[in-house]
Amino acid sequence: MSKKVVCRNVSLGYxxxxxxxxxxxxxxxxxxxxxxxxNGSGKSTLVKALxxxxxxxxxxxxxxxxxxxxxxxxxxxxxxxxxxxxxxxxEVVLSGCLAGCGIRPFYNKAEKKRAADAMERLxxxxxSRRCYRELSGGQQQRVLLARALCAAxxxxxxxxxxTGLDPKAQTDLYELIAGLNKKGVTVxxxxxxxxxxxxYASHILHIGSRxxxxxxxxxxxxxxxxxxxxxxxxxxxxxE
Amino acid sequence: MSDTIETLEYYFSFPxxxxxxxxxxxxxxxxxxxxxxxxxxxxxxxxxxxxxVAFGAMSVASTLNFFMxxxxxxxxSENTKGxxxxxxxxxADTNNMIVVLPVTLIxxxxxxxxxxxxxxKGDAAIAMISVGALAIGYMLMNLYPSGSNNSxxxxxxxxxxxxxxxxxxxxxxxxxxxxxxxxxxxxxxxxKIFAVTFDESFSKASGVRAxxxxxxxxVITAMIIVLAMNLVGSLLISALIIFPALxxxxxxxxxxxxxxxxxxxxxxxxxxxxxxxxxxxxxxxSTIVAADLAAFILFSTAGAFIGRSRG
Numbered sequence: 065m066s067k068k069v070v071c072r073n074v075s076l077g078y079x080x081x082x083x084x085x086x087x088x089x090x091x092x093x094x095x096x097x098x099x100x101x102x103n104g105s106g107k108s109t110l111v112k113a114l115x116x117x118x119x120x121x122x123x124x125x126x127x128x129x130x131x132x133x134x135x136x137x138x139x140x141x142x143x144x145x146x147x148x149x150x151x152x153x154x155e156v157v158l159s160g161c162l163a164g165c166g167i168r169p170f171y172n173k174a175e176k177k178r179a180a181d182a183m184e185r186l187x188x189x190x191x192s193r194r195c196y197r198e199l200s201g202g203q204q205q206r207v208l209l210a211r212a213l214c215a216a217x218x219x220x221x222x223x224x225x226x227t228g229l230d231p232k233a234q235t236d237l238y239e240l241i242a243g244l245n246k247k248g249v250t251v252x253x254x255x256x257x258x259x260x261x262x263x264y265a266s267h268i269l270h271i272g273s274r275x276x277x278x279x280x281x282x283x284x285x286x287x288x289x290x291x292x293x294x295x296x297x298x299x300x301x302x303x304e
Numbered sequence: 305m306s307d308t309i310e311t312l313e314y315y316f317s318f319p320x321x322x323x324x325x326x327x328x329x330x331x332x333x334x335x336x337x338x339x340x341x342x343x344x345x346x347x348x349x350x351x352x353x354x355x356x357v358a359f360g361a362m363s364v365a366s367t368l369n370f371f372m373x374x375x376x377x378x379x380x381s382e383n384t385k386g387x388x389x390x391x392x393x394x395x396a397d398t399n400n401m402i403v404v405l406p407v408t409l410i411x412x413x414x415x416x417x418x419x420x421x422x423x424x425k426g427d428a429a430i431a432m433i434s435v436g437a438l439a440i441g442y443m444l445m446n447l448y449p450s451g452s453n454n455s456x457x458x459x460x461x462x463x464x465x466x467x468x469x470x471x472x473x474x475x476x477x478x479x480x481x482x483x484x485x486x487x488x489x490x491x492x493x494x495x496k497i498f499a500v501t502f503d504e505s506f507s508k509a510s511g512v513r514a515x516x517x518x519x520x521x522x523v524i525t526a527m528i529i530v531l532a533m534n535l536v537g538s539l540l541i542s543a544l545i546i547f548p549a550l551x552x553x554x555x556x557x558x559x560x561x562x563x564x565x566x567x568x569x570x571x572x573x574x575x576x577x578x579x580x581x582x583x584x585x586x587x588x589x590s591t592i593v594a595a596d597l598a599a600f601i602l603f604s605t606a607g608a609f610i611g612r613s614r615g
Binding site: 116117136137140145149150156158159160163193197198211212216 | 344345346491492493494495496498499501502503505506507508509510511512553556557558559560562
């Protein structure tokens with residue numbers, strides 16, 4: 065198994081203020097890592113650091129480029145702009161291929177093929193001419209997932225993908241992501257949802273308000289102190 | 305009917321009417337292309353803000369002209385007089401562009417920067433720059449009037465009613481060159497503009513230089529606004545940018561069809577506006593905007609019917 069992402073003693077923060085520090089974890093090829101933590105614990109700052117959008121305050125983040133593109137397919141949280149954006153599904157998915165274009169102004173055949181394949185994989189081929197804003201929330205997330213697969217086939221970074229979906233669509237999306245993971249796609253997911261994380265993920269990274277509370281496999285997490293406390297609070301609250 | 309055609313033939317036998325038509329259609333095309341992006345990026349008001357900046361810059365140019373003119377009559381050395389004459393010539397040759405374009409460009413870049421998280425939020429920044437530039441511009445125009453009919457000058461700068469019919473051949477050339485650049489850049493960067501507009505953070509994460517393309521959008525916007533000043537004046541530019549995009553978005557559902565439809569609507573409305581303004585001697589700028597408004601109402605109605613039949 066090759067190492068895909070290695071974080072060593074990383075501190076994160078913005079405007080000179082450190083939000084969280086001593087983050088250490090490794091993601092191997094084929095892993096399914098869930099990043100848990102309360103609001104304001106630095107989850108989204110960690111995502112930005114992993115994507116290279118915002119540098120970490122200190123420490124190392126290594127993204128392994130061997131045996132893959134070295135790129136990360138990103139599924140961001142939806143923005144207000146997208147909700148009423150006139151765009152067909154095909155246009156959105158194709159835009160995932162853009163980074164490979166460089167200065168070439170238009171898409172070539174290989175890129176169009178890749179977009180078609182990604183839509184096929186996620187079962188949205190028949191939607192390809194539909195308008196993005198008229199789809200259901202679950203379908204929209206599939207479209208964005210297909211776009212992420214166009215950008216990077218072997219590693220996905222998902223930022224709270226099920227937010228705003230109804231329970232059925234949430235389950236469908238989790239199953240879909242698990243299916244991709246079984247076929248060898250490395251998945252890193254930021255999540256609020258402890259129960260689903262425990263069910264689908266292979267590893268858990270739990271960030272507290274100041275520092276990393278836990279990193280390891282799911283079964284270790286369930287027996288750890290941080291895990292027990294969090295599962296009781298969060299999991300209990302959701303069962304009500 | 306044949307009377308109408310005769311009147312039109314008579315008018316278009318004059319070069320100034322043909323120039324006005326060419327320039328009008330080109331500007332309408334350029335502004336509608338970019339309008340879709342600006343509306344979707346929530347920058348509808350940037351056209352308004354920048355056009356007021358351009359108005360301010362124009363009055364600065366005419367003030368500069370005023371001082372240089374006085375300098376040539378003053379008792380100063382021959383060198384200074386020569387310099388002053390050169391400045392006057394430069395301003396006149398480029399139709400104020402030498403001052404207006406760079407100022408508007410800088411304002412565009414500043415405004416699109418503040419769109420991201422800075423101390424003053426995007427809409428407030430636009431309102432501030434827009435009103436500030438308008439006030440300074442009007443003040444300068446009053447203090448140092450360039451002609452005897454000052455309120456007429458101000459009015460034509462704001463509403464562009466007369467200047468379109470006073471275009472020189474050099475203006476038309478300049479306009480064609482700038483329009484070609486805008487259209488060319490838009491086609492070349494079409495896919496990038498789409499990606500950056502739809503999802504900036506995804507584009508950045510997958511290695512697209514989103515900031516560079518935002519800058520490009522700002523530069524093209526500024527160019528279009530400076531161009532459109534001549535046609536509809538600085539108050540009505542927003543209409544050229546916003547209306548065709550909104551009309552197209554009522555009916556069409558993919559980015560490409562919206563762009564194409566918006567360009568078509570804009571060009572047709574501009575042509576209709578110019579023809580009507582010649583036939584009924586109405587002001588050009590406001591007639592074009594009225595045509596755009598009519599098209600918007602038409603498309604909204606059509607959109608509502610399509611929506612109902614689908615639902």
